[in-house]
Amino acid sequence: xxxxxxxxxxTITLNVNGKDYTVNVxxxxxxxxxxxxxxxxxxxxxxxxxxxxxxxxxxxxxxLVPSCLVLxxxxxxxxxxxxxxxxxxGKLHAIQKALLDTYAMQCGFCFPGVIMASYYLLxxxxxxxxxxxxxxxxxxxxxxxxxxxxVKAVKLAAEYIRKGQVYFDLKK
Amino acid sequence: MASPQAEYVKxxxxxxxxxxxxxxxxQYVQRWxxxxxxxxxxxxxxxxxxxxKNLVYVYSVRAKYAHARIKKIxxxxxxxxxxxxxxxxxxxxxxxxxVGYVLPDQPLLAYEKVRYIGDIVALVIxxxxxxxxEAAEKIHVDYEPLPVITNPLDIVSFGGLxxxxxxxIHDERGSDVIARFRILKGDVKKGFEEASVIVEGEYRTxxxxxxxxxxxxxxxxxxxxxGVTVITSTQCPHEARRAISRVLGLPYTKVRVVVPPLGxxxxxxxxxxxxxxxxxALAALITERPALVVHKREESIIGHSKRHPMIARYKHGAxxxxxxTAVEAEIILDTGAYASLGPFVLWRAIVHSAGPYxxxxxxxxxxxVYTNNVYAGAFRGFGNPQITFAVExxxxxxxxxxxxxxxxxxxxxxxxxxxxxxxGQLLDHGVGLEEAIKKAVEAAxxxxxxxxxxxxxxxxxxxxxxxxxxxxxxxxxxxADYSSVTLIINRDGxxxxxxxxxxxxxxxxxxxxxxxxxxLGVPLSYFRVEQPDTSxxxxxxxxxxxxxxxxGGNATLVAAYKLRQRLNQVAADIxxxxxxxxxxxxPEVYCRxxxxxxxxxxxxxxxxxxRGVPLQxxxxxxxxKAVWEDETGQGEPYFTYTxxxxxxxxxVDMETGKVKxxxxxxxxxxxxxxxxxxxxxxxxGGTIQGIGYALMEELVHDQNGRVLNPNxxxxxxxxxxxxxxxxxxxxxxxxxxxxxxGAKGLGEPSINGxxxxxxxxxxxxxGARITSLPITPEKVYLTLKRLGKISL
Numbered sequence: 001x002x003x004x005x006x007x008x009x010x011t012i013t014l015n016v017n018g019k020d021y022t023v024n025v026x027x028x029x030x031x032x033x034x035x036x037x038x039x040x041x042x043x044x045x046x047x048x049x050x051x052x053x054x055x056x057x058x059x060x061x062x063x064l065v066p067s068c069l070v071l072x073x074x075x076x077x078x079x080x081x082x083x084x085x086x087x088x089x090g091k092l093h094a095i096q097k098a099l100l101d102t103y104a105m106q107c108g109f110c111f112p113g114v115i116m117a118s119y120y121l122l123x124x125x126x127x128x129x130x131x132x133x134x135x136x137x138x139x140x141x142x143x144x145x146x147x148x149x150x151v152k153a154v155k156l157a158a159e160y161i162r163k164g165q166v167y168f169d170l171k172k
Numbered sequence: 173m174a175s176p177q178a179e180y181v182k183x184x185x186x187x188x189x190x191x192x193x194x195x196x197x198x199q200y201v202q203r204w205x206x207x208x209x210x211x212x213x214x215x216x217x218x219x220x221x222x223x224x225k226n227l228v229y230v231y232s233v234r235a236k237y238a239h240a241r242i243k244k245i246x247x248x249x250x251x252x253x254x255x256x257x258x259x260x261x262x263x264x265x266x267x268x269x270x271v272g273y274v275l276p277d278q279p280l281l282a283y284e285k286v287r288y289i290g291d292i293v294a295l296v297i298x299x300x301x302x303x304x305x306e307a308a309e310k311i312h313v314d315y316e317p318l319p320v321i322t323n324p325l326d327i328v329s330f331g332g333l334x335x336x337x338x339x340x341i342h343d344e345r346g347s348d349v350i351a352r353f354r355i356l357k358g359d360v361k362k363g364f365e366e367a368s369v370i371v372e373g374e375y376r377t378x379x380x381x382x383x384x385x386x387x388x389x390x391x392x393x394x395x396x397x398x399g400v401t402v403i404t405s406t407q408c409p410h411e412a413r414r415a416i417s418r419v420l421g422l423p424y425t426k427v428r429v430v431v432p433p434l435g436x437x438x439x440x441x442x443x444x445x446x447x448x449x450x451x452x453a454l455a456a457l458i459t460e461r462p463a464l465v466v467h468k469r470e471e472s473i474i475g476h477s478k479r480h481p482m483i484a485r486y487k488h489g490a491x492x493x494x495x496x497t498a499v500e501a502e503i504i505l506d507t508g509a510y511a512s513l514g515p516f517v518l519w520r521a522i523v524h525s526a527g528p529y530x531x532x533x534x535x536x537x538x539x540x541v542y543t544n545n546v547y548a549g550a551f552r553g554f555g556n557p558q559i560t561f562a563v564e565x566x567x568x569x570x571x572x573x574x575x576x577x578x579x580x581x582x583x584x585x586x587x588x589x590x591x592x593x594x595x596g597q598l599l600d601h602g603v604g605l606e607e608a609i610k611k612a613v614e615a616a617x618x619x620x621x622x623x624x625x626x627x628x629x630x631x632x633x634x635x636x637x638x639x640x641x642x643x644x645x646x647x648x649x650x651x652a653d654y655s656s657v658t659l660i661i662n663r664d665g666x667x668x669x670x671x672x673x674x675x676x677x678x679x680x681x682x683x684x685x686x687x688x689x690x691x692l693g694v695p696l697s698y699f700r701v702e703q704p705d706t707s708x709x710x711x712x713x714x715x716x717x718x719x720x721x722x723x724g725g726n727a728t729l730v731a732a733y734k735l736r737q738r739l740n741q742v743a744a745d746i747x748x749x750x751x752x753x754x755x756x757x758x759p760e761v762y763c764r765x766x767x768x769x770x771x772x773x774x775x776x777x778x779x780x781x782x783r784g785v786p787l788q789x790x791x792x793x794x795x796x797k798a799v800w801e802d803e804t805g806q807g808e809p810y811f812t813y814t815x816x817x818x819x820x821x822x823x824v825d826m827e828t829g830k831v832k833x834x835x836x837x838x839x840x841x842x843x844x845x846x847x848x849x850x851x852x853x854x855x856x857g858g859t860i861q862g863i864g865y866a867l868m869e870e871l872v873h874d875q876n877g878r879v880l881n882p883n884x885x886x887x888x889x890x891x892x893x894x895x896x897x898x899x900x901x902x903x904x905x906x907x908x909x910x911x912x913x914g915a916k917g918l919g920e921p922s923i924n925g926x927x928x929x930x931x932x933x934x935x936x937x938x939g940a941r942i943t944s945l946p947i948t949p950e951k952v953y954l955t956l957k958r959l960g961k962i963s964l
Contacts, residue, residue, distance in 0.1 A: 143383050
């Protein structure tokens with residue numbers, strides 16, 4: 001049996017939301033745990049630990065990945081984007097605004113992942129069809145059942161962005 | 173019980189009678205917590221772990237067998253692992269080793285026996301979760317395996333539901349039948365003699381997993397007075413406190429339960445926090461450090477309750493014109509290893525077992541039995557989805573036999589205002605079922621589609637099906653039924669809202685705020701919701717049974733009403749008009765007859781402060797008495813019922829058996845729509861969860877009681893791809909005199925009718941009926957093949 005405590009910690013630098021963080025990690029530590037519990041990016045949620053539910057989705061070097069399936073050391077030197085970093089302070093990103101506009105909120109646990117997956121889609125496709133939206137969000141489980149509103153929200157967000165409205169003031 | 177003279181009853185009834193115009197109720201509004209959640213700033217329980225230093229981690233060592241006697245537990249080797257602080261077994265529990273909810277049958281830590289694969293034999297407390305999990309493998313338990321029973325028909329048999337000879341799972345109770353209920357009315361023999369047509373059927377439903385996205389979690393912090401604060405994801409903080417206090421042997425005053433936002437609940441987080449909270453609390457008190465318990469998804473699936481599987485046999489009789497004469501049924505619910513909410517689930521199933529119909533002769537009877545499966549408990553619908561799946565297919569079978577349209581047959585037999593239920597309960601008002609059916613049928617274009625779909629050929633075939641439902645609100649004759657809230661108008665004019673009712677996503681708290689704001693005349697932005705906390709928020713009863721709006725709504729209404737009376741009085745005194753003439757439209761307060769006489773809200777509040785007029789109010793509401801005669805099932809089991817009609821449209825692939833749900837119309841009579849967004853989201857969410865129940869979801873045990881699909885890669889819940897193209901919510905507002913502005917509950921009813929409507933739509937499409945859930949492509953394919961409707 002592996003004696004887990006034997007492994008020494010490794011110092012790595014992660015670039016999260018444009019800022020560098022230097023942190024000591026065990027080689028077996030998952031990126032999700034380091035981001036949440038060492039750096040405090042608490043928007044990331046763990047629903048299954050197996051890459052099935054999408055709640056822990058982040059964008060790493062331009063790719064949408066479940067942070068529960070990435071070891072922290074694999075993220076060394078990479079650029080990570082989390083929900084905390086998709087809009088400047090005091091602003092909402094268009095997808096956040098659109099999710100509010102469509103009254104999609106229920107328990108909200110899946111939302112960080114849904115927002116990141118939608119953000120990722122919108123960064124690649126400015127005018128996604130309904131099928132493209134469904135495909136893009138098919139890795140995000142929502143047990144409360146806001147799915148139909150997600151489709152509407154992504155469409156609406158795409159519209160906002162096409163009109164040049166990427167960010168919205170928080171105060172309204 | 174509520175005496176008709178009670179002040180709170182008078183207030184609720186007065187508001188129902190008098191208030192007909194609303195400025196806020198029924199509007200589309202953003203929920204109070206939407207922004208914090210959309211920003212990712214809302215803190216769920218596990219997020220608090222980041223805020224505490226020096227945590228210990230608790231890992232649960234679970235059973236190796238689903239049924240075995242424990243001869244010896246040896247933890248010595250595990251305790252030697254560096255980083256392990258303590259291994260806890262049943263011997264270390266200071267109080268009562270039980271976390272059972274309805275029956276005291278569920279040890280927190282197993283002793284003598286394990287009864288299912290999720291039973292916990294020991295807790296490892298360690299410096300980090302990796303060490304805890306590793307040390308768990310060094311715990312040695314000597315087991316003497318016992319026969320494993322996974323089939324409830326090995327416990328009881330049809331034809332009387334008598335208990336069979338078998339190795340008892342709960343030997344300490346002397347029986348593995350935990351509850352038995354019946355409805356006995358008239359003479360079914362006579363009823364069937366009067367029938368021209370009789371249909372019979374056996375229906376089976378499966379274990380359904382809640383699959384809330386946030387697995388169970390608890391963080392316990394030791395307090396200086398020897399007590400403990402438990403932050404946990406639970407629907408019922410006061411119930412959790414009761415259970416944790418018992419395990420720890422501490423008074424309630426030394427156990428504080430705090431509930432952050434929940435990542436879903438659906439009934440699954442009604443009782444599991446008893447266990448998970450107790451585990452964390454125990455570890456915190458033993459180590460005197462904050463202790464974290466987080467279930468992985470695999471642990472969550474085997475470690476918390478499921479929806480009860482049902483096996484039921486139904487027999488319906490009707491006259492040639494469709495009038496129902498009799499219904500007879502035997503219903504078996506598998507409650508798994510522990511009772512959890514099982515007896516109440518069975519009771520609710522039996523109460524609703526004849527459907528929302530007038531039937532002169534009824535004999536339905538049910539039992540809930542133990543097996544060595546994962547335990548079953550509360551899950552949205554609470555026994556009702558199971559029996560509705562059976563009853564509503566029986567109705568369609570009857571319609572086929574009679575050559576009647578399924579809608580016509582139902583309209584012939586449903587309960588209307590002034591009718592009595594099969595329990596003899598008079599429903600003199602507030603029955604909106606007929607209107608619901610008519611609206612659903614119209615929105616779905618039922619008659620023309622039904623005709624069109626009758627003559628289809630080809631690979632893809634469409635079907636349309638209907639199902640009705642009813643759902644008794646709140647907990648009824650199950651137990652004490654009360655609710656409470658506290659409203660505090662602060663000196664700056666803002667308002668603090670407190671209740672022990674939790675919001676696990678359903679939006680009920682938003683509905684309560686809307687009721688308070690409507691009456692007080694203040695904008696929603698004035699309110700701050702304090703999170704449920706047994707130290708500050710009043711015990712409002714459990715957040716279950718579609719009771720938050722109906723019961724908590726009344727408590728809110730009562731508190732707001734009393735505050736409004738006082739505010740009116742003071743304002744009238746200042747503005748020199750009558751209290752009834754006072755209009756509050758905060759920040760303005762004025763006399764309706766002369767709006768130039770006005771005062772600002774904040775000044776009115778300040779004036780109340782100086783005059784010593786208290787602006788804090790505790791709102792309480794107790795439900796009307798519920799009556800249940802055990803021998804006959806006669807009485808008044810619930811004070812009111814939510815009604816509904818669901819029309820589902822499907823497309824079936826005749827070559828692969830795949831079913832796609834195209835469109836669902838949900839028409840619910842919820843008395844009065846309070847929170848329109850929340851109501852719509854229930855219609856949608858209940859439908860999608862119901863589609864999972866109907867077509868995809870099933871927790872599978874092998875013969876040894878092991879769960880074969882304990883994660884989301886093998887237990888399928890609907891994704892966005894499985895959502896129907898359209899869900900159309902339709903509302904009926906028949907009005908219940910003792911609901912807040914007439915409102916009734918919708919949380920649970922929103923799943924009840926989905927599976928049977930889909931099953932009936934599939935039958936319409938393929939000309940064959942599938943009577944067990946889930947209706948997977950395999951089942952459809954094999955059914956088509958057996959009937960020679962497919963050649964592949």
